[in-house]
Amino acid sequence: MTERGTPGRPGTPRRRGRLTVYLGAAPGVGKTYAMLGEARRRVERGTDVVVGVVETHGRALTEAQLDGLETVPRRHLEHRGTTFTEMDLDAVLERAPSVVLVDELAHTNVPGSRHEKRADDVAELLAAGVDVVTTVNIQHLESLNDEVERITGVRQRETVRDEVVRAADQIQLVDMSPEALRRRMAHGNIYRPENVEASLTSYFRVGNLTALRELALLWLADRVDDQLDDYRRAHRIQESWPAKERIVVAVTGGPESETLVRRGARLAKRAAGAELLAVHVVATDGLGVTDERRVEQVQRLVADLDGTFHSVVGEDRAAAVVDFAAGVNATMVVVGVSRRGRLRRLFAESTGDRIASLAGAIDVHLVTHEQASRAVIGRHALSPLSRPRQVAGWVGAVALPLLLAGVLHEFTETDDLALATLALLACTVLVALVGGLLPALLGAVVGFMALNYWFTPPTGTLTVSEPRNVLALLVFVGVAAAVATVVDRASRRAGEALRARAEAATIGGLSRSVLTGQDTADAVVQRVRETFGQRAVSLLTRTDRGWDVTAAAGEPCATRPDEGDTRVTVDDDHVLALCGDPLHASDQRVLEAFAIQMSLVLEYRRLRERELRAASLELAEATSTALLRAVSHDLRTPLATMRASVDGLLLPGVPDDERAELLQTVDASAGQLERLIDDLLDLSRLESGLVHPALRPHSLDEVLPVAVSGQPPGAVSLEVDESVPLVRTDPGLLERVVANLVGNAVRHAGGEPVRVLAHVLPDTVEVMVVDRGPGVSAGVRESMFEPFQRLGDTTPGGLGLGLAVARGLTSALGGTLTADDTPGGGLTMVVSLPRADAAEPAAAS
Template sequence: MTMRDESPAAPHRRRGRLTVYLGAAPGVGKTFAMLDEAERRRARGTDVVVGLVETHDRAATAAKIGTLEVVPRRRVTHRGTTLTELDVDAVLHREPQVALVDELAHTNAPGSHHPKRWQDVHDLLDAGIDVVTTVNVQHLASLTDDVEAITGVRQRETVPDQVVRDADQIQLVDLSPQQLRRRLAHGNVYRPEQIDASLRQYFREGNLTALRELALLWLADRVDDALTRYRTDHDIATTWPARERIVVAVTGGEESETLLRRGARIAQRAAGAELLAVHVLPTDGLPSAPPAAIAAQRALVESLDGTFHTVLGEDVPSAVVDFARGVNATMIVVGVSRHSRWRQALLGSSSAEIARLSGAIDVHLVTHERARSGAPLPSRLSSLSPGRRVAGWVSAVAVPAALTALFVALGRGAVSLPTELMMFLAGVVGVALVGGLWPAVAAAVVSFVCLNWFFTPPTGMLTVADPENLLALVVFVLVAAAVASVVDLAARRTVQAYRSRAEASTLAALSRSVLSGEDTAQAVVQRLALTFGLDEVRLESRPDDRAPWDTVAHARRPAGASAAPSTAVTTEARIDDARRLVLVGRALPASDRQAIEAFGSQAAIVLEHRRLREQAASARELERAEATRTALLAAVSHDLRTPLTAIRTAVDGLAMPDVELDREDTDALTATIQESTGRLERLIENLLDLSRLQTGSVRPVLHPTSLEEVVPLAVEPWLAELDLDVPEDLPLVHTDAGLLERVVANLVSNAVRHSPPGARVRVAASSSADDVELRVVDAGPGVPDDEKETMFQPFQRLGDTNTGTGLGLGLAVADGLARAVGAAVTAEDTPGGGLTMVVAVPRAGGRR
């Protein structure tokens, strides 16, 4: 990929806006519409240029361009044919406000910056240039198979759906099939020799009608996504009936099949309508229907092209309505209650409550064979555990009886009636805390009877002589019921508050870790499984709408984690078209959908962060590789050519037939060949070592080694210019002898090369508790402190312009090889001037 220069302000420049004219079929006039848009913008004073408009030899299209500025196209020669493409660099250099780019799905000629034109458009958008472009519906990647089935033609040039979906504005350009066929027949689309074949094949009226419907449905999905985002961004909870969504409330009973089929028929009346089935489970996790029945109804919904959802809720009608509002439903289909008339009169029915709560959502009531059959349904009166409910009803009788026994034992008159009322009221509150509302109401009634019979004159009968006492008893019952209701409600709200706080705390911690880059997709799904007590959570993604789902991250709840009993319920939470969460375990309440969506958003952020990190790492690698290649080419052009030139000159001198050389000249030329060959060998060895280091192909073999065996071999070529001090009693080092020898040789060669004439380089070794240090000391010019950070990078000559210093690879190779064997190379200043290179090699643990 060609690297383009950008101004320093580019990272802060706004991204350009993309406008797409979507054609329902070829020839509907999308290019004309784009040019009309350009004229309108230019009339408003906007700087507009034509980056590329395909006229297809149509005079009307060429004339439509008119006086718009046209950026010359880039010419590409491929297999002897000259092709013209969008010149992205020319448009970027021109810097217009708006650029017109026709045919977004076009495949570029080989040798272009990008293989596809939509990628060129992204370059323009990244540079802050608004782009107006065109594409036909048959070129959308997700519709390729559908278009082939309709027209019999396989589209070779496609554009990913997401590219068009992400556009800031999409304009549908459409014509009726009859109008388009007339336009084609008049020669406004194809050349005369192509008209008859086109009318008989691709442009048949049925084909055009089907393509038109595909375009409308695809655009409706995109508009629906935009509406969902808008409602979410603006916290709109009311239903907007922009699209028919039919929610069918199923109980798992035999009547559910009737409801589902009726809902499917209603959905079929409106094109693009959705069918969603929702089944509410009680808060204690117990199933309201056999799992086999739920599975059969799930399969039925899927066969009807609908989706099945399971939610958890304390109250069935509220959960159904909450779900319907959450999906922006337009109708709820419910069945007539299975309860008998007397039970409906006492307790009401779910269908009537759904109708009362639905608000703007229509409710369709369906009768069935099981209506009013009296078939029992599981109770939803309390969300408390069975043990607490039993304890509540027992205490509803036991607490008043105990208090009665206590006051009777104390004797009549020992405690006043107001005190007895307060004690019984306290008992009712205690029952409410244990068993909830209805046991507390029962306790209040029992307390009323006990107070009336035993403590209110005349005792021993259910009559009250003093009207004030009667009033006190009645007020007692009312207050007891009210207090019990408040206590029960407070207990429920406390549980909900604790749960909400836990979820908020978890989401806050998750957000902080994700935004700081400390979290992964695996951590997100693990947190989700633990927070909601799910058996299994999978984060899945796919490259396009028709590709299979791939698991990105997968988590299971630890075997020892406690959770409420769960049923095998699978819930799908769609993040976007390319990502989803699959939740396996207990069903989640409708109120948790928002929290699940928040987790999904964080998962999407994690995936996007991971993708950006990978792209950044790849870009850094490419940048480093590009810098290395550039520096290598710049250095090799001279530093490798110099010894080769010297060798060639010396060889030519020795081989000249008409020149007779004496012994001194021959020896001088031979010495030049030897010196240049040695220099060339060192350069090539350094290049090969650097290549091995950068590709990770260095494989050291570490074993105990003596420096006395390594250092003399490494410094042998420079012994005449060295002072060597390597004691014999040094401990062994844990290293690769061959690689460490290369490290020492490079450091010594560098020190000798930079030492002043006549100055000797000192090589000394000493040991510490953990390492053996080898010091290479020279008296050269030294290195400034600010350059010591970069001196170990390839091709760094540290300001030395002497070409005889080589490619600047010695220190880079030495540092890389040292790291490979577990050693470390550092630079220090030599007292009195110069540079000291310190090689710290880990000890092997034993002394000689």
Template structure:
């Protein structure tokens, strides 16, 4: 399978950038490098200047043979930690200036000291020089798939490449092979050496692993095909969808039929392999009074359960928005329900289904009937968004203000005319609209109309209007007053909706923040719910063995049974939020649903965390017990066997004094060794159980350091500490154990003739004790594991349990010290123990 992007349009005065071709392998050994070399030979035969920048053969005969006939740019040799390594010579490749260069293993990490950390960065430099690059990479090396690959194979990939590097390639060629064929290649020795075949077949190269990796590669490349197709359609301004893959878009209204439409769309999508289900909800004032945000949320959950995706878009016209979305995602079908409105309303507002069908063009439209189709939506009379006091004031003003204005105008009727009088009454209608909303303002307009007609419009004192122009003025007055009142009422409703939405968003945001900051407990949710709605109490009840139990509560006298609550919110089948303190408004139901969902998630996360913690504890316990058993069966038996042999030798008759002294010395050394091992095990046990209680006091390092190195000759450990070193605040006995363990570890790795140096350095707030050796050191990537129990980092020749550094770090933390690892200048490792000075601010003196 090959994915190619259209050739980019040339830009004047812009240097040509080299094209990138990637051979993507579903698994190691499928033949990526061989396919790349095959392509190189084809291009070479056509007269293209092709060179090999870096190709890793892994000793495979066919790959080595296929390299013949190709020019190879010599690699550069680099030294790291005393070893020689070869890397691609990027500068030499650019200086050679070929048309095409082959670069194997795109995800490779270069040797420290190279120009770039990753080989992918070297490839970018080569492409910037106008050279085309052909490279290889396996699907398991893509950064976004790292976790999935580890779950499948159990192996964490250390070398990865960002997806964008591969996704933006000019051409991607998938190199695929069935799991059975790949296992046969492996068994025939075409992938790994003979000693590696059995282990590989039984671990990484199992049929299930290879099948899963193959599916990952196909799915990832399928998404890349979609991207390339979308890019092509945009580049060529093709707006009509191309049905490359079945995509079903369900138009979700938020009404009671939403779940029916989603299930129908899911059944349609399941008919073809590789189909995709998407639901779209248009946020707009479309006249659907029955739209329910709770139903929209349930529709969202249902779509995800069915393996689809949910999208919300904003549009003035529902049909236009749905068709635009479907066209944008290259959909092949739109599923929409029949209208729930009556024929009269459809006559004026139109129906969404026929509107979508008229605009869909080449996209199929599937109209679905449902129980709510052709039923008139019952709309409740809208309650005013204004407070009752404002409504009362508005009604009083609607009658009192026109009456007062009429009295004033009658007294001063000689100084104004009818147009002025109309404007005064209009001002009163506007003022009443601002106070009480639409209904009082309409009433004020009607009263004003009657007052103008009776008192100021000829013939005065009659309900008639002699001049048609005056009649028009009065009618315009009423129309303007009603329009203004309607606008004010609508604005007040929108303001109230915005305020309520803001409050809901703030409440849910605060709830989310409490979860993100670690307060994800049932107690935190109940407390947040009680504060948000000013309730007396909130209780989370769970059904256990036929009765209700309080899991968490907030406030005095919480409900102990759902029937005792003023408001109940269902979390799931067995858990309920019981609210006391007055019944809440129906408009608060949406936020309550959010709290219920959050509560369910909190409880589920807590259960999963507890299970994970138990599993980790069991895993650690199993690992520790395995290590202890291994240690007892090997490391502890070694000194015991030595002691047994020495004792048997001492019990033998006929020993001379020299042999007896030698056996006695051997017995003493083995006893000390066994005692040290047991002490390490006991210290680790005390640290893990929390039974260690340090006694902190102020003391000098000259009281501790000599004791820590007392068992070593002076040519092996050199103490370089000044007697003027200030006092430190620590536990002397535990500090001695820390230093002794670090010194013992350093002596074990230091070469002969290079003594370990024990130094003390004074800083303003602390004193640092450094254990410096000239040994082989520890690579930076392994230092994080140095302090894990039973770790030897390749030191298989030692006689310890691998507990020395773990115990040292644990004891250091117990006494308030820190242990850090540094490189020794000139080679080696330095372990630094930082201790607080006794005279440092905030350091207490204990006994």
């Protein structure tokens, strides 16, 4: 089998077909007419064009455009007794034209077609190398469906994915002013005359058409913008082409960030269709002290302002911002005025100045703010070490160099400057490991002075007589400062790595617990307390009365969110309150992850409760349905019998023997009806929890004979010894249970006597109802205890409630009811009741 080549050129490798889309701004703008016009032009140029499917909707001008175009006959399909026509995909593929016209791309095919959507038919044609020209209206694009519904009030049932249309090789917008389109409508060129007035006053109002037209233009502008980006990348064009207004806001994570974002949003709103992009540069050294919580707040603010937030990594913040702006083809960068002090700005260029010098053709908008020109502590000056280590570092920076220099001076025979220099350099490294950079620099200065005082002639003074000793001291200070800086950086990075590792392990554990779905609210708050070393953690729930503690680990220390030392919002009605030491910024991120997990746990709980309520409603509905069926059949049967008997009694001249027979029928039917109603009432009381048995010691000799008394003579064999101990039960309810079981066994025993036995166990007494009937298979024994289950029982007068009521009453008595096989065939029902002497040893009969 050979692969079919490009249509019209057998033997050549198959190429993918080209897709041309005529995009209509609104119904009736003439997209199908325009598609047919292009087809006629292609035919005149000698192109092999066929019509796969075109919907003319009875419009004369559109139908006239079909003259002279080859049309592939449609396929007829039956659906729900009606015949429909669809494009015959197989016939088009067999015809193998160069171009095929396929109208209404968003159309849903009739069931029985190869593909559900016409867009899938088009995809197969393109894969076969056939060029396709198609049409679609802007309201049928999936991403705009909700917007169109808000504008027009009409929900589009047929949609097509945006990426299908975006992937087209060519998109032609077919547009028309609202006034011109309404004139076309009024002239009857779109809909039938009887539909014109209603359409003009609803869907085709000027406001609706204007909004749809704007949607089409903006959507197409985005697609053209994507093409421009592809062109710039393909031709390696680095400079910005301001085809569309894009505002990039440089977010530092400082207190001015929200001000900058809001200013950028105002600038973006001045130009229609402008985009807002916020970029945050993360330092490559990993030692930044950016307030992560503030960055997250800025990220949420950007989302609320319909912008996008981006994080990039860069060593040079200004260069990273400019590179990002150039990459997205931005027109303006918004940056805040420097927060550095004047002295620092004299020696180092600010980030805003650097961005302005690197931006080139991109405009730079400098924004003043309240924090401008305020001195800011550099990230290296902020130590991540604990306060005891910082204190130890500062004390060691002064004491250790002096102590070590004094010891060397006292116990060395000669004042060895080289040995002292190496020893004090090691001392500086030790101080850097303990206290960080600033104490190490102080230690280097103190060591410099100690070397000068004890080891450089003239000793005992701070003067230096030899120039080479001056150089040695300066080299010592420089090396000590450099080593201290490296050690401090390494220590910081090691600490950051350890925190990142712990954070990753914690979040990984959270991910696993979320996937398994086994965590409870109590387990989560306990894990929060253990992870962050807090005294107590509480999950607070908002109620009408205020706040309630839903779950707690440790002694609840907060009954309101503001009473916790640290708090994080789970959702609108739940807050985690922590009591203990304040958390590090990185710990705040992990705490947010715990909050997300808690929200999932609460959501799982809500879904579980809804599932249980739905199951209860489903069971209630099933019970109601079965009850209606029972009322409509089983309850009507004895009523009908009684009515017929009463009518017979009312007839004149009824003989005495017939009258007696009719009275007996009425009595039997009334008894049957009474039993059915009793079963229904018992089931209703059991399901409502209204059964409250009076449990006290009783003898089975008092209950069982009454329970079997209603059966025919010889149908039941009562075999209960008088020595059977007392049981703790309610005699009335137990009588109902045994009577139901015996009556059910007699109906299925096939004429064999039903045996009623008692078996004594250490803590219970088992009452067994044994029959020799056909029995019940093990697979359906549990289901026969459900309400309205007959299991093939066709005997009249039953609702299938007897076993359900019997089990429910037995459970209320504190016992159990189970079914088992009878040896040799049949079914044994076992009622297990607690012994009175086991529960109350001193009970008396």
